[in-house]
Amino acid sequence: MAVHLTTISIALFLLIQSSLATLFPLNITDDTPSAYEVLQGYNFPVGILPKGVVKYDLDESTGQFHAYLDGSCSFSLEGSYQLKYKSKISGYISNNRLRDLSGISVKILFLWLNIVEVTRDGDELEFSVGIASASFPIDNFYECPQCGCGLDCVNGKVSKLRIKSSFSSI
Structure with missing residues (x-):
């Protein structure tokens, strides 16, 4: 009888422990790199994505990725550029190249054009909309x-961002 009670006691103890572990899981440090760190791993600067990426997924075998912002995002750049990011950005990433992009657009004159590719060549980033491209120094x-105000956010007010570029057609 004592053996039976001991077995029941151990079983109850284990059941309670497993229930508590389910209700109150241990905080384990997440070593998953951020979307910004992944960009750096492919030789891109963090600033090609706005602040606010809440999660991403990446198939390392194909380079296919999806990045999710906490909402859609837009801001202006001095020199007549306005950028819009949808809440989901998709494409393929490899070293020095982002291709088949969706979810990012730029306003040129009065047209909104999708940015479909970004390539890094030395200290320049080239952004392509398919029919034309523009290059910018990487230090930009x-x-x-930040959504709404770009890089020049003062007290939440929108300011224009000055950016150097060279524009060429493909």
């Missing part, structure tokens, strides 16, 4: 822009 992208 060392800091992540």
Whole structure:
């Protein structure tokens, strides 16, 4: 009888422990790199994504990725550029190249055009909309822009961001 009670006591103890572990899981440090760290791993600066990426998924075998912002995002760049990011950005990433992008667009004159590719060539980033491209010095992208105000956010007010570029057609 004593053996039976001991077995029941151990079983109850284990049941309670497993229930508590389910209700109150241990906080284990998540070593998953952020989306910004993944960009750096492919030789891109963090500033090609705005602040606010809440999660991402990446198939390392194909390079296919999806990045999710906490909402859609837009901001202006001095020199007549306005950028819009949808809440989901998709494409393929490899070293020095982002291709088949969706979810990012730029306003040129009065047209909104999708940015479909970004390539890094030395200290320049080239952004392509398919029919044309523009190159920018990489040091313009060392800091992540903030939705609404870009890189020049003072007290939450929108300011224009000055950015150097060279524009060429493909």
